[in-house]
Amino acid sequence: MIRFVDVHKRFGDRVVLDGFSLDVPDGQTTVLLGASGAGKSVTLKHVVGLITPDSGHVEVDGQRVDTLDPAGLAALRRTIGYVFQFAALFDSLTIADNLRLGLVRQALGDDEIAHRCRRRWRMSGSPMRPSAFRRNSRGGCGSGRGSPAPSRCARVTFSGMSRPPASTP
Structure with a gap:
């Protein structure tokens, strides 16, 4: 609550x-x-x-x-996913590495982190490979500014977005 x-x-x-x-x-x-x-x-x-x-x-x-x-x-x-109004994924990281960002501070094992990222990636329907770099992405889970993907990988009790993009599901 x-x-x-x-x-x-x-x-x-x-x-x-x-x-x-x-x-x-x-x-x-x-x-x-x-x-x-x-x-x-x-x-x-x-x-x-x-x-x-x-x-x-x-x-x-x-x-x-x-x-x-x-x-x-x-x-x-650690229990809250929050995407800032002008948030962006890190261009220097792969999409998979961006997805992991929300999980690394939760003391999860590598296998659990990989499992959650794969599950969310499949749910996104993105045609991009998770090993691609964000700068090559056009839509899907790594859609750029305001992308909620990293927070969606974590099991959160609250997820807030400040002015999400129109393309966010």
Whole structure:
């Protein structure tokens, strides 16, 4: 469960969140829609502890994000897949290596990492070989900016995308 409780956030004179409250139960898909600058990305950044509320709080599975120590915050982030608004895959890595990025900090064995990457690659339907470099990719799992592929390889409790591309399934 993700819970926003009377969250307020401002940047200078600009109020971005003004008493925002929302409960997102486990397993529920929730979409935040709004105009540019409405606070969607700011809302998601609170969930992963990239920013903290001026007042109010955010809970993930009953834990207040703003009270977590660095180890607790790192543990929380390992359960969350987050794709930044202008994210891109690393051109210097193969597509398979980009897929592994979301898994290497989870203390999984090489076989489990390979299994998860192969499974997600098959699900993507991409015609590219996973051994290809991202700069050669045109669509599919390694589609470039905003690609959620690395976070989808991990088993996550929450996956957030800030302004996903129109081609994202």
